[in-house]
Amino acid sequence: MFLIGIGAWHLAAQPDPYDALVWLAGALVLHDGVLAPLVLAVGLLVAAVPGRRVVRGALIVCGVLVLVTLPLLLRPGAPPNPSALPLPYARNLLVVLALVTAAAVALAVLPRLWRRARRTRSHCQAPRRD
Known part of the structure; x- marks a missing residue:
């Protein structure tokens, strides 16, 4: 409440x-x-x-990455310092989002495949007769 009062005072x-x-x-809407x-x-x-769980984690990571990068992408005009944005942030953001998505898919799919392979391997082995 105190900080809201400080903000209102600065606004006034x-x-x-x-x-x-x-x-x-606009931010509220x-x-x-x-x-x-x-x-x-x-x-x-x-x-x-x-x-x-993996999908939620990937969505949270992607959301944070977009929120951090969005001000750099939406800034109007040229940066005051030419070295401030020397890299293509839009392309790099898409690459990182693709990597996060690939990691999430691997984390979600690979354990199931391993369990299925282990289950079929144990069913295919003939019982030993000594």
Whole structure:
């Protein structure tokens, strides 16, 4: 509550708080109208997926990666320092997201394949007669 009061005080001290209020309203609409329902819908879909723990973990990692990289991708204009963004962040983000997805698929699928192979191997062996 204290920090909200400090924020309101700083907002009231601005000569033109209209831009900040528009940004806050947009953030509220974006969060409550788009992001929260999207996260809930994805959570409901993931609940029925086998290996949902791995899928949830991969979605969390991908979400954090996108949130960290998004300001760099959406920044308008050229960076003030040309060395600030020397790499193609969009391509690198897609590569890292593909790697996270591949790791999640491997973690979800490989243990099942190993169990199935072990089960079929134990069923195929003939019993020993000494």
